[in-house]
Amino acid sequence: MATEVTEAAHAAESVAQHAGGADFTAVAILLAAAVIAVPLFRRIGLGSVLGYLAAGLAIGPSGFGFFDDPQSVIHVAELGVVLFLFIIGLEMQPSRLWAMRGEIFGLGLMQVGLAMATLVWVGILLGYPTSASFVAGAGFVLTSTAIVMQILDERGELAQPKGRRMVAILLFEDLAIVPLLALVAFLAPGGEEATLADRFISVGIGIAAIVTLVLIGRYLLDPMFRILARFGAREVMTAAALLVVLGAALLMQAGGMSMAMGAFLAGVLLSESSFRHQLEADVEPFRGLLLGLFFLGVGMALDLNVIAANWDIVLISVLAYMLLKMLVIYLVARFTHASRSEAIERAIMMAQGGEFAFVLYSTATQFGILTPEWNATLTAIIIVSMVLTPFMIMLLDRVMPKGAVSMDGVEVAHDLEASVLLIGFGRVGQIVSQPLLARGHSISLIDSDPEVIREAENFGFKVWYGDGSRLDILHAAGAAKASLIVVAIDNKEATTKIVELVKEEFPLVPVIVRAFDREHALELTALNVDYQMRETLMSSFEIGREALLRLGEDPEDADDLIKDMQSRDADRFALECVSGLQAGVTMLIGNKDIKNHP
Incomplete structure (x- = not known):
């Protein structure tokens, strides 16, 4: 809890500096919001994500109005998502990622494809043009990486098989933003004529960016960190770690891909480096503070006036999008042999829209596919779905017992006989x-x-x-x-x-x-x-013996010392057993002097 408050303070400084001056009033406001909201929401069991969202709503334009431009806060805080993906990449060795290829391109493609085909019809049924409906539905398919990763991390499920499958789907969604942005250009009024060559050029640039990043990661990064470790100071290593993350993110962005994907690839390329743990330790504090700031920014961006003016559209769209997306995710999960509990958990956890939808909707507005009013409404729909997710997770934990696991392939013991x-x-x-x-x-x-x-x-x-x-x-x-x-x-x-x-x-x-x-x-x-x-008793004694040997002790002396300590431990244990027995007898017969008799 104290860590999250500290992160909010650092995040506030980042916002102030980004704004061009040391505005300590903004720092104090962000810090106060986090100090009040985050511990309170964690205390009542709603989680830190919802605490940040509520704090952002309170200090944003729809609340007390301390901040007028939430998008600038989100723009800075998106680096938190980038750094989060870098740390995830550090845990994904290339061999492990290759082993996940079926889940990324099989499970991910199936979920994204079916969800997109289903959600596009929501806009069409509401009377919007096909191109606008496609962009709206496609944007909602892109789940919030920040929210899902944070929840998985808090629940300790990132390393579990079900968490790994959700990470694989999120990675595919990050990849999907590239062709989706190309389709936006193609769907733009008058965009059909010039897009064929442009698309080939865009694909070529994207491939070139990936190849460049792989070559840099394969041949330059590890030698660079060796040189810095030998001649540089600790703060230089931290600066180099941030440079690698941001450089990879910017390279992928220049290639038309998401910054988060670039950071993830950089993490994967460094996952087998001898400096992996040092990099993770250097980047982790920045990841935490910027991710907290991201949620604050999302809360600030929730425009209650837009929701009030279009409450019917927002309500229908949120319900329709989330219910249909949950249905598709559940059916895909069950079709791919996930347990019922895992399918439900995945459906609820990934039911919201994501931060990449903001990019897609903004681009579509620039190309004339969406009007500014539609963009504002769709953004509100995405944010409302993100705000609802922690409540849905809390409801899931209360309705479904945590121990509910699949019993497929498991036989109950019956009529067993063995020695x-x-x-x-x-x-x-x-x-x-x-x-x-x-x-x-x-x-x-x-x-x-x-x-x-x-x-x-x-x-x-x-x-x-x-x-x-x-x-x-x-x-x-x-x-x-x-x-x-x-x-x-x-x-x-x-x-x-x-x-x-x-x-x-x-x-x-x-x-x-x-x-x-x-x-x-x-x-x-x-x-x-x-x-x-x-x-842990015998293993601890054995580790102690090995420690003595490594420090130069004679093996026989080490053995004698360990045996002596084992003997003393056994004697103390026997004495404690006798004392416990005497205490028990004393309680039974009420004789206060029994301790004086063997």
């Missing part, structure tokens, strides 16, 4: 199973995460779906007939519940348990588990 029942097949359970399987012991594997089960199947393991904290599942998994039960899940409370149930219902079956920490280990020992091990 070992292993509950939890994550990073610990997989390692535990290896020596048991190597010695020929039969194992029944159960887990409550369908993704883990499907992934294990790819490696030849049959894992059954089952919640080990349920007695019926334990019976179905063969707990009563097992010679050993191993609990290896990574949930502290669930582990304790499973142990309590197992010890009560199957007291003769030995139980080995993965403990979360020392406190949890004591709790499990009190439940009479046959063996428990803190998940």
Whole structure:
């Protein structure tokens, strides 16, 4: 929260400097708006995006009127989207991006193509010309990269498969802005005659820009950063990082493409560089402050007068565009075998229009396809859809349980029989199973995460779906007939519940348990588990031993020291167990002096 307020302060300075002077009044206003709105909206669970939008609306022309030109703020703040795409590119090695080609050009093309074909009819049905309807619908297809990326980042879903698929679609939409702008020139009144040659020239310029960027990234960037790292200061490295991002963005813009696409490509080209983490650290603060400023600018640009004058058109268009776009996204997601929950989440998260629509509508207005009034109305429609998105996400989280995942390809445990029942097949359970399987012991594997089960199947393991904290599942998994039960899940409370149930219902079956920490280990020992091990204990001792060796200690002395520390830890643990037992007995019989008796 404090970080976001700091970002707003820096963003305010950027606006003031862009305006040509150190207007500290503007700085104070932007800072005050962020200080009040962002923490408040995060506190009530509405998220920082909606907080920035509300703050921008309050200080913009439709609010208190502190700012008269929101577009200038958005123009500066679009660099936040550019820097965000650069950081995403740093995480996308070329091999990984190549692996995503099917999602980018398959899933992306399918969603954009079908959504565009559907949304164009909204304008036609409302009585607008075909060319204007095409531009309006095409603009709404372009989802807000800033909003979706920010929400994915806040929800921790950027690295997940469903997040990666949304990123792939956003990348295709960034690519789509190029042919869309060419089509705007073609659809312009009298534009058909001169556009064929112009389009070939535009495509050639775009390809040349991409090739130039790839060559620079392949042969010049890494050597440049090596030289700077050797002779330059820290601030020079930061300046070089910003130069790379902005240079790539401007090169792509000169080639007729989006600045965000240029920054993304620059990030991809540097993703395998040894300076990748340094670049990410240098760019991250600027990305955060400018992205916050972008949302403030969007809030400022929401013209309530335009909405009031055209409220019927705005209302119908927002509902029609968002509902139809959500329907298309959902159907495409289900057609490409996404789970129902993922399809719904993708449809709601990508239902709004995006910042690239402003560019498309502005260009169409310059070419005479849209009137200034239509442009203002369409811009209002886009902004309203962007404002509604955080509310829709909040509603989604309340209506749909977070644990709702696809059960496709997952079988529930039933009538299992094996010498070992292993509950939890994550990073610990997989390692535990290896020596048991190597010695020929039969194992029944159960887990409550369908993704883990499907992934294990790819490696030849049959894992059954089952919640080990349920007695019926334990019976179905063969707990009563097992010679050993191993609990290896990574949930502290669930582990304790499973142990309590197992010890009560199957007291003769030995139980080995993965403990979360020392406190949890004591709790499990009190439940009479046959063996428990803190998940980080032995690895920590081994890392400590290796650290001693790297520092020049004699191996035998290091071994003796680690053994001594293990022994002392075991003694302390045993003493804590006895103390805990005595405390429990004291509570039961009320004898305050029992601690004096062994």
